[in-house]
Amino acid sequence: MSGRGVPAWRSDVPRHLAAGRTLLAAALLGLAGLVTPAEAAGLTPLPEPLREVDFHAYDPSLAEIGRLLFYDPVLSGNRNISCGTCHHHDLASGDGLALGVGEGGMGLGLKRTTGEGADRIEKRVPRNASALFNLGAREIRVLFHDGRLSIDDIFGNGFNSPAEEYLPEGLKGILAAQALFPLTSETEMAGNPEENKIAGAAYDRIDYVWPLLVERVRGIADYVDMFREADPEIGGPGDLSIVHIANALGDFINSEWRSTDSAFDRYLAGDAAALGPQARAGMELFYGKAQCARCHSGTLMSDQEFHALALPHFGPGRTRRFDPYVRDVGRMAESDRLEDAYSFRTPMLRNVALTGPWGHNGAYASLEGIVRHHLDPVAALDDWTPEMVQLPPDERFARVDFISFEDRRERARLRARVDIDPVSLSDREVSDLIAFLEALTGEDKGRLGRPARVPSGLPVD
Structure with a gap:
């Protein structure tokens, strides 16, 4: 016997399968x-x-809401950039740039500029915008180039993250957690403290940003109605939280960019x-x-x-x-x-x-x-x-x-x-x-695609 009552021959199955795949190759x-x-x-x-079974399950209704939020500039400090600006369908879920041009920039891809006048960027985004393919895989336990977000209960909320103990509980997975951090970044989506109170809040404490963004979403009736249909526990705008928004974004990314x-x-x-x-x-x-x-x-x-x-x-x-x-x-x-x-x-x-x-x-x-x-x-x-x-x-x-x-x-x-x-x-x-x-290029470049409009009425990149 091997392990917890498992026959010894069965404990060797993975090794034999691996050897078999090598011989087959x-x-x-x-x-x-x-x-x-x-x-x-x-x-x-x-x-x-x-295979599809290698990915986390998702809620199609939440994924549709997440698709709209992903391309909605309402989640940025100055309402002038969205997640989709730097992770665009037309650019294979990236931005086509070596270092990103975040809040204050203009245009898409190689045509994106650093902006004009007082609104132009203060500095480049420090790292390349990662592609989003297959981030919903069950196997993934760490994200970002430096791994600053990982599955770990060190802070009692399931993750080791820049928000430490201030990361809210109830997130569906690491993709939902990841979606919260670009919203707090000065160079990515928040902007400069003198420009808007969201960016200022990030300097006080990272989690102070999220309630301010929730208030914006609560004020858009279409979003509230869609969240209520997706989750019966949401009775009205006051029940909507940043966790709902993050879970919707996570389900969208999980379901949208699967390459198998x-x-x-x-x-x-x-x-x-x-x-x-x-x-x-x-x-x-x-x-x-x-x-x-x-x-x-x-x-x-x-x-x-x-x-x-x-x-x-x-x-x-x-x-x-x-x-x-x-x-x-x-x-x-x-x-x-x-x-x-x-x-x-x-x-x-x-x-x-x-x-x-x-x-x-x-x-x-x-x-x-x-x-x-x-x-x-x-x-x-x-x-x-x-x-x-x-x-x-x-x-x-x-x-x-x-x-x-x-x-x-x-x-x-x-x-x-x-x-x-x-x-x-x-x-x-x-x-x-x-x-x-x-030969690692797949045919599927996005399940739902980029929306033509978003509930805030702001322009879609």
């Missing part, structure tokens, strides 16, 4: 003439295909013809020689851990109070552990070909660029130049955008903290690897 690749049996023996086991139908997923499900020869060669590299699967592992193609890759620093950074200049130390800012310096969360890879620029700060405008950086991070850092990144121009930032990149000591620290070993690939192999990454 080896057989398929061998039949395709791509690898020898000896080479195939070194492959990392292929994951299971990603890529060529790779079809291949894993048994359709051997789903991947062409070049993509299959790239898959062999990904799970073998290129060592990509050491971090991009499992069904979601992410180990949900943090790794240092020596990506170049630029922009405002997420500077801590005691930092002498702008920089971004990544996970260390949250963990206070020196070994976490410059480490960032491993991103998932479904639709990766659509979700550039790539890197936690969008340092590379091409998929090939970020792939080659992974092959030799230190050499790539040494070869990187500011001309390689796309930043909306603004003369106010020109003198400060690359201060940390130009600092010799900071570059030395980056070079000293690299978690992956160099890998040598030919140009043909790099092309094959990119072909495989392109």
